[in-house]
Amino acid sequence: MTSVARWDVLELPVAGPTGVHFRHASGATAYAESFQSEDGWLVRFSPDLEGEWSGSSGIEFTCTPGTSRGPVRRFGTALRWADGTPYHPLTTSWFGRPDQWAAARPAIAASPFNRVRLAFSETIEDQVSDLLTPGIVADVILPLDEATIRAAVNRLSAYRNVTWCLSPTSTPQATDVRRLAELIAELDPSHHLISMHEAIDPGPPWLTHLSVRLENLRGVSALRRDYAKPVFVDACGHEGNGTTPDTSLRPEEMLTRIWEGTVRGAYVTHGEWYVDTPWSAGGSRPTGVVAQRLRLLREVLDELPDGVEPIDDYRDAPTLAVPGSYYLQYLGEHQFPDRTFSLPEGVYDVDVLDVWNHSVRRTRENVTDTLTVRLPGTQYQAIQIRRTS
């Protein structure tokens, strides 16, 4: 009997255009429509429940335990992989031509990024499947065209590493956004995230998260509070020397925007635009300095404790915390001489992170009620406090 691992891809050749209803032994159902591939009509399906499945086309198969973390799911304002582990995206945007992809691919795999924004093209599947093995999410930007969306979702939804983003539109038609977002939800058996970039109204339930353009990252706190959804700042400018304000950010500014938004609980997308071969327009590798410096943020994100949330206790600096046991505070462009924290009695590892110079100074502190952390008095400092006992 056919078997497929949970969250892997089952592929079925079919005679022509059709829709297959799948049913799991538990009664759970899914629906997958065919698409026209180079080798004829195919149906793809990525089961998310282990055990016996049957399809209305007559197929029966077994779903075996997964070897991956599955697709990304929304939990309130946060994200998790389907296996329950937290997902902290760090994104770059790469909007190159299909013929530029082969050169860029190794650079992405070697980067600190675990999510890439990609434009839809006829060869988008190559990009999505290349990113599957390194576990990098492909946020696919779809044109507002029903036939294209139908074909793209039917072809790609079985890839666990895909998410959907509707292109922004200059002529807002709320009913079109709804129709297309609900069409994606109807066609996608894997229930991938759905957003619209720069949506006029990101509030309705058919959009799972916000994808915004925002230059002042302090604004993400209000967006998180008002919409109670994950906030992706998918456009805040590019490090580079381009000819527009959007493409000529100093690297310090790009880096601090990403840190500021991240510590406020959002997910901020990197972009780079040094003329001649701009990375975000299809360059073969990031040539600026921010991508390298984001390795420190990647390390911090990978070690964030489960359940970390922005807190309001420190009104003059954004702070992520699991109160009592973990704090991450970012001080941005301000040159504080020191910072004081109120903490429960205990022993703490205290890291002063110089995010621009990529250096970490660690001390271990015995705390009775407050802790004052001395700082170098320069910009772009972060403080990480972890309780050890």
Place this chain on the structure above:
Amino acid sequence: MSIEKWGLHELTLTGPSGGNPFVDVEFQVTYQFRNRMVTVDGFYDGDGDYRARFSPDREGEWSYITSSSAPELDGHQGTFTCVPPGQGNHGPVDVLGRHHFSYADGSRYDCIGTTCYHWTYETKELQELTLESLREAPFDKVRMCLLPTDGMRPERTPFAGSTPGAVDVDRYDPVFFQHFESRVVDLLALGIQADLILFHPYDRGVWGFDRMTPAQDAAYLRYVVARLAAYRNVWWSLSNEYDFNHEKTIADWDRLLQLVQRYDPYQRLRSIHNGTKMYEVFTPYDFGKPWITHQSVQHWDGAEVAAWRECPKPVVIDEIGYEGNAGRRWGNLTADEMVHRFWQGMSLGGYVGHGESFVDRETRAWISIGGRLYGDSPERIDFLRAVFAGLPRQSDGEVDTDRCVLHYLGDRQPSAVELDLPDGSPFHFDLIDTRAMTITPLAEYTGPSRIPLPATPYLALRGTR
């Protein structure tokens, strides 16, 4: 089981009745069509009954599964078939283009509203009379309140208790809601939208519904949405005369509007209505905010519609003054003035709502209690409705100016008008007497034209080609 498209699926289960079930028990149902999932809040309906309501929008097989903090409500599964809509079921009303509306099946929605704030609080006989009046009237929307005013002493309110000062705002009265919902269904049967006013400023602390805590406001809205959102004729009006409630700020209204948006799986039309003291103040909510679907305006001048259309959302002047003989300026317009204001607002691409307040008749003011209509405006509004329904329109709902010109001449009495018509095939002109409700064919005109008129007020010219 089969349910009409845009109809209502109701699931009833038995669960815990101890403690405060309205607060203690989480109960949701996730409905699924193909892969699309829609999660709705269920609600406690008293006597151990828990219900969930859902309105499917796609024909075919739907399944559902419950989830709850109470084991006896958790994990119930089922299926139903969604079948084509029956006769008269055009689906919910949605925004069309920027400034207009249509039913979900694409058919025209005229948007000719009226107001009967507390008609569901009256005697059974009066409520039946209201429905009878509405059956004969041209109106397709009724603005109506959930909450009582300070001076009312009803037997039931949305909350548990009916004595001011002794109402438990952490519990609701299911019997109140069951009755209220039956009236929403009665309106649906008449093809009338129920524009539900969720708060108002006429409490003044007597009931305390105007000054609940943010958590109580949120719980109330969640309960109301769980009960009522599945009825396809429901609209949300967060407040009447929101700016007259000094207990709440703009930030509060932002939050409450966003909560309704978050709770409502269907995204029914959603707005908030300002006060004016008639001619004196005008501080509308910022309708440009994304959670607002249309502009629910109170204002006395239909000519302002042109300015408000700068905001890309339909303009509905839900209160423009009322026909009647009340002792207040908002309620003693002549039918001529009332209908004139309608024509002004609608010929500029807005919508206008009716109201009536005769204070010396067999039944009290229509705007307060419904009952019987005495004025002369409804018949003329019906005439206006038919004229506007017959205009050639573009796909975005705007009048097609290439095929149609409409000039409302207002309260002036010109002996002729000069129009600079487009060249090309001629326009056939009709003279519309909005007061006498007559349409008289005139001649054909093209290019710069002079059209003689009878020099009486309240006329309109319509040219079509």
